[in-house]
Amino acid sequence: xxxxxxxxxxxxxVGTAFEFTAxxxxxxxxxxxxxxxxxxxxxxxxxTLIQHxxxxxxxxxxxxxxxGFDLSDKxxxxxxxxxxxxxxxxxxEYQLFEETVYKDIAFGPTNLGFSKSETDFxxxxxxxxxxxxxxxLKDESPFDLSGGQKRRVAxxxxxAMKPQILVLDEPASGLDPVGREGILRSIRRMNKEIxxxxxxxxxxxxxxxEYCDRVMVFSKGELLLFxxxxxxxxxxxxxxxxxxxxxxxxxxxxxxxxxxxxVDASFYTCDEAVAEIARCLRQAKPC
Amino acid sequence: xxTMIRLEAASFSYDEADSSKTALDDINLEFCEGEFIxxxxxxxxxxxTLAKLxxxLLLPTKGDVTVLGMNTKNENEIKEIRRNVGMVFQNPDNxxxxxxxxxDVAFGPENLGKPPYEIRDTVDESLxxxxxxxxxDKRPSQLSGGQKQRIAxxxxxAMKPKCIIFDxxxxxxxxxxxxxxxxxxxxxxxxxxxxxxHITHYMEELITASRIIALNEGKxxxxxxxxxxxxxxxxxxxxxLAAPEVVQIAxxxxxxxxxxxxxxxxxxELVEAIxxxxxxx
Numbered sequence: 001x002x003x004x005x006x007x008x009x010x011x012x013x014v015g016t017a018f019e020f021t022a023x024x025x026x027x028x029x030x031x032x033x034x035x036x037x038x039x040x041x042x043x044x045x046x047x048t049l050i051q052h053x054x055x056x057x058x059x060x061x062x063x064x065x066x067x068g069f070d071l072s073d074k075x076x077x078x079x080x081x082x083x084x085x086x087x088x089x090x091x092x093e094y095q096l097f098e099e100t101v102y103k104d105i106a107f108g109p110t111n112l113g114f115s116k117s118e119t120d121f122x123x124x125x126x127x128x129x130x131x132x133x134x135x136x137l138k139d140e141s142p143f144d145l146s147g148g149q150k151r152r153v154a155x156x157x158x159x160a161m162k163p164q165i166l167v168l169d170e171p172a173s174g175l176d177p178v179g180r181e182g183i184l185r186s187i188r189r190m191n192k193e194i195x196x197x198x199x200x201x202x203x204x205x206x207x208x209x210e211y212c213d214r215v216m217v218f219s220k221g222e223l224l225l226f227x228x229x230x231x232x233x234x235x236x237x238x239x240x241x242x243x244x245x246x247x248x249x250x251x252x253x254x255x256x257x258x259x260x261x262x263v264d265a266s267f268y269t270c271d272e273a274v275a276e277i278a279r280c281l282r283q284a285k286p287c
Numbered sequence: 288x289x290t291m292i293r294l295e296a297a298s299f300s301y302d303e304a305d306s307s308k309t310a311l312d313d314i315n316l317e318f319c320e321g322e323f324i325x326x327x328x329x330x331x332x333x334x335x336t337l338a339k340l341x342x343x344l345l346l347p348t349k350g351d352v353t354v355l356g357m358n359t360k361n362e363n364e365i366k367e368i369r370r371n372v373g374m375v376f377q378n379p380d381n382x383x384x385x386x387x388x389x390x391d392v393a394f395g396p397e398n399l400g401k402p403p404y405e406i407r408d409t410v411d412e413s414l415x416x417x418x419x420x421x422x423x424d425k426r427p428s429q430l431s432g433g434q435k436q437r438i439a440x441x442x443x444x445a446m447k448p449k450c451i452i453f454d455x456x457x458x459x460x461x462x463x464x465x466x467x468x469x470x471x472x473x474x475x476x477x478x479x480x481x482x483x484x485h486i487t488h489y490m491e492e493l494i495t496a497s498r499i500i501a502l503n504e505g506k507x508x509x510x511x512x513x514x515x516x517x518x519x520x521x522x523x524x525x526x527x528l529a530a531p532e533v534v535q536i537a538x539x540x541x542x543x544x545x546x547x548x549x550x551x552x553x554x555x556e557l558v559e560a561i562x563x564x565x566x567x568x
Contacts, residue, residue, distance in 0.1 A: 042460070043431055249536060252558060281561075
């Protein structure tokens with residue numbers, strides 16, 4: 001599903017001493033099935049933006065259009081919006097509340113009016129997508145699970161509502177490298193296999209480089225860049241000046257280039273960097 | 288070097304009747320004053336349990352933990368132990384209690400019953416140490432994540448601890464916030480001699496540690512210098528740990544037939560090593 005914003009601006013506490021404009025004049029257009037990364041320092045407006053995508057916040061000015069529907073249209077029922085756009089907040093495991101994993105994941109679809117058998121199917125499907133064993137875990141208390149498993153249950157709870165757009169705020173933070181990769185791979189599968197559009201908010205540039213089709217860069221409430229990872233990381237100086245960084249592989253290539261090495265510094269993943277450096281060394285080697 | 292904290296055959300179980308609930312199993316470790324220790328391990332490996340044993344938030348179900356010679360099981364000394372070993376958690380919002388920065392930092396020394404003029408000095412000094420002096424009148428809600436974490440550190444510093452434990456304190460921060468926090472940790476370690484114990488999933492944050500202790504299934508998997516720890520990547524993967532990207536690139540080059548000399552830990556070192564290799568071809 002495509003998402004579009006036109007001059008989206010949000011100001012908190014209008015008319016008080018605490019008035020603060022969190023995002024200013026943000027305009028972008030995403031395509032259906034895209035995997036979008038959102039990066040920016042703390043307080044850059046990322047969270048404010050994503051809360052507009054399912055109308056948890058309404059614009060102070062400007063508009064948000066999801067799949068051709070303007071969210072500010074009063075005729076559009078909230079249920080329809082929630083069905084389309086699922087948001088997984090930071091540390092979603094804090095939102096788990098039910099007695100069993102099954103009940104927790106079933107909460108969303110039940111509230112959306114899905115029948116018992118439909119809900120059962122959705123819970124199974126969602127658990128399968130986040131690699132949780134249905135038979136083994138359905139009757140467990142979500143609070144007895146490990147951190148990574150709790151996180152998966154929470155994501156499954158949103159996935160079970162069958163959103164066409166899934167927004168995730170730092171879904172991998174606090175997880176070890178293996179847990180991190182597991183979650184991100186699940187998200188990639190949802191994107192590739194069922195075509196859910198993904199918005200991934202992340203502080204981890206390596207993850208953004210690895211998984212996203214296009215990346216939005218926010219600073220001080222403004223959308224500075226919206227390009228492919230390759231193009232975004234070419235702006236190394238700009239990223240560093242707004243408190244972000246480039247992937248280490250990219251940094252190494254840039255430093256080598258600066259020292260007069262004839263490397264192509266447009267690569268940014270580890271494997272690409274190895275191949276590129278090896279290529280240059282091979283050229284340097286007298287045959 | 289003087290011993291800061293010692294664990295002797297320390298075990299901890301969340302349920303002694305159930306062996307699957309054993310979080311730490313027979314740990315023997317010694318942390319010395321002035322060290323910068325990195326602790327790594329996958330989720331559920333026992334890192335946070337270990338952190339809580341170090342200042343008596345949890346007591347070992349078997350064995351002993353002593354801080355500057357004081358046993359954490361000794362109720363008369365627990366206050367002194369906690370004053371000496373401060374802790375900074377993952378989410379700074381859980382650690383802020385006052386509505387103004389300087390009041391938050393003053394909370395600790397106020398509870399120690401210090402006279403007001405002394406508290407004033409301690410608060411100013413602590414805020415200066417973390418580079419947040421100019422924010423003393425601000426509300427915590429006006430600060431960024433990295434700034435909040437530094438206020439949390441100032442609150443701990445106001446207790447004049449000899450050791451600070453950072454339990455995944457960088458996990459929620461953006462790259463800039465992480466850098467600020469790491470710089471602060473290193474400065475406290477180098478200039479004030481504070482012993483630092485840094486628990487993290489980000490291995491690149493540990494390349495400057497004096498040693499890295501990796502936990503796995505509640506046991507110490509290794510206790511090595513960063514250079515030794517990253518010289519053998521095959522030892523890391525069974526522990527679910529990932530080497531810093533720089534180390535992975537060097538490893539990839541070795542596999543591709545370009546033996547990079549030594550174990551480069553930073554981008555600068557790797558670039559230098561590649562340069563040297565090129566000269567020798």
